[in-house]
Amino acid sequence: MRLAPRVPFRETIQIKCRKSWFKAQCEDISLFGVKLLFSHWDNCSDQDWVKLKIQINGKYAVFNGKIYRKENGKAVILFNEDDQILSEILGRFFTDTIRRLGICPYCKSGIGQDDSSCPSCHMPLDFTQVDLVKALRRIKVGDIISGKLPEEIKEKIQSERTEFIGTCPKMKEVFDLIRKFAPTDYPVLILGETGTGKELTARAIHERSTRSEGPFIAINCGAIPRELLEAELFGYEKGAFTGADRRKKGKIELADGGTLFLDEVGELPLELQVKLLRFLEDFTFSRIGGSEQIKANVRVIAATNRNLEDMVEKGLFREDLYYRLKVLTIHLPPLRERGDDVVIMAKYFLEKFAKEQGKDIVGFTDEALELIRNYQWPGNVRELINVIRKAVVLTDKKYIDVEDLDINPDMLSKDLSGKRLFSLKEHMERLEKELVEKAYRITGGNISKMSTMLGVSRPTVYKLMEKHGLLKS
Known part of the structure; x- marks a missing residue:
């Protein structure tokens, strides 16, 4: 999940670096900063302080910033401005743009024109609120997963990600693998039962990777009918089939520059496994009905609750695709x-x-x-x-x-078979001990008062105190 919303912004902006002004082509903009193409990087260095002149809603605004990262003719410049200024100038622009696009910038789910928060991930969407902007800008990458959210937005987020919190050794091992796997670009195969948090694991890897500023695109291979799955993955050209009245990009193309998550990959039909394998060999593909070879720079993470090795043996899953996907593997323990x-x-x-x-x-x-x-x-x-x-x-x-x-x-656990849980004797013993200890505390150990309070004889009180270790030697 991206910490601050990012929207396309294909505009020319002006940059002042080391006393000179230059023009640059912006790709997108967020509350944190801008990502842009720039041909004058020889005049600037990483960590240089700059000024940005950007036209927003027909008006020019000047922002202070700092070059955060530049490589291959692209750069990310982070804003160095007061939260109030960003909220006033960018807040309305973001809010209006996101609602116009109808897509949540965090989880990519559909949203309505009047939604103040996403119906799916419950992240707030009204960025005209300065407190929200302030909270978002001080969250560090990974804090959402570890639950370290500012109080200003914690209550606004549906906390299903709490299922990803763990203190047991097996979950600590999972967290360790996430940290090790994230910086690489190798495919990861996540194995685990339904409901163990496979998509959360994939998102955690994405957010800790160098692709964290790129999209995270998920597709459930088992939830889409077979005849539609190829179109969802690879997209199609106008006129490719009946009802294809326009060109549509597939999930692979949408994930360019980021991560493609193939959930329930074991449900892929064999004919699509062949096409996916071909894509993984050189990361090129064609839309349905098209001949153009399209290059997609994506990292692939796959997940399944099925035994892929067993499926390979039975001829239900291609062995070459299996080994292509399982370069790195994470096993998620059941609850x-x-x-x-x-x-x-x-x-x-x-x-x-x-x-x-x-x-x-x-x-x-x-x-x-x-x-x-x-x-x-x-x-x-x-x-x-x-x-x-x-x-x-x-x-x-x-x-x-x-x-x-x-x-x-x-x-229930087999070793218990329900006996300990529903043992009347055990619960009576526990209740007896609690009552005797409570009477002992209230009376200060006075036998007569305890006898009256518990409704038993003095000799019985002595026996109960001895039984539960309350008699002083």
Whole structure:
């Protein structure tokens, strides 16, 4: 997810560098700065301070900036201006342009003319608010994934990315691989069950890579009918088939300069596997109905929940494509293998959904937490989110209990088989211990008062205190 919106801006701007003014062709513009083509780089160096004269909405505005990166005749210049100035001058331009295009600049989903935030990723879209501009400009790349968001926008974002937070050794290994794989341009194959966060992993790699300023284009190969999948990937020319009344770029072409994410790549039909393999050999392709060879500078990340090695053996997936995609591999652990991560996330989502529903829910009972810990979670984090959301909606209690959780006891960990969770004896013992300890604290250990409070005889109080380790030697 890009931290600040970026929109196409094919305009000529003026740059003042080392006391001289030059013209440059802008490619796009964001709240952070501009990306442009420039033929006078011999007159400037990286980190030079510059002035930019840009025409926005028919009026010229001058911005201070600094050359951040320049290579191959292109450069990125970052704005060095007050948030209020950027909000006033660029805020309206961004807001109007994004709504006119009808595409969220963060997740590329469709948005409506009156949407103040994206219906899909819930990122705010009104950049006339100076507080929002200030918050966005101080976020560092990767902070969204690690959850370190400023309070000004944290509540405006749907936090499904919390499923990507982990403290268990297996998730730490995943994070380590992301850091190692991101700087390269090699293909990555992400393996994991449904709901384990494969797209989030791909986005994390993209955002830490040198392509982070480029597009992240995702396509679910299993969600699009086979007869339409080729057109979605490669695009088509006008008149290529019935209904093709205009040229359309495919996902590969849209991902030029960035990352192409092929989700559920195991669902690709064999005939499309051949065409994808051909593209991966030299990164050239033709649109359907066209003869022009188009070059696309993309990094490919693929993901699947299927066993591709088994599919290769059965002739369902091409072996050469398999090895082309799995240069680098990340295995995502299912939620049931992530230890206490499930409890951390359950508590987070409980707080989030309770706040959304305006309910005063304090937490989970011990029994509910035990059930959450020992459930198999076949649907992984997506199932956890749905279970907690439903419990929050239905309960009227302060604490979520076992009966509030829509969980099948048959899916408990095999070593437990439900015995420990539903053991009446164990729960009676626990309740007895809690009551005795509470009576001991309230009375200061006074046997007579404890006897009255608990409704048992003094000898029984002595036995209970000895049983639960409360008798002083």
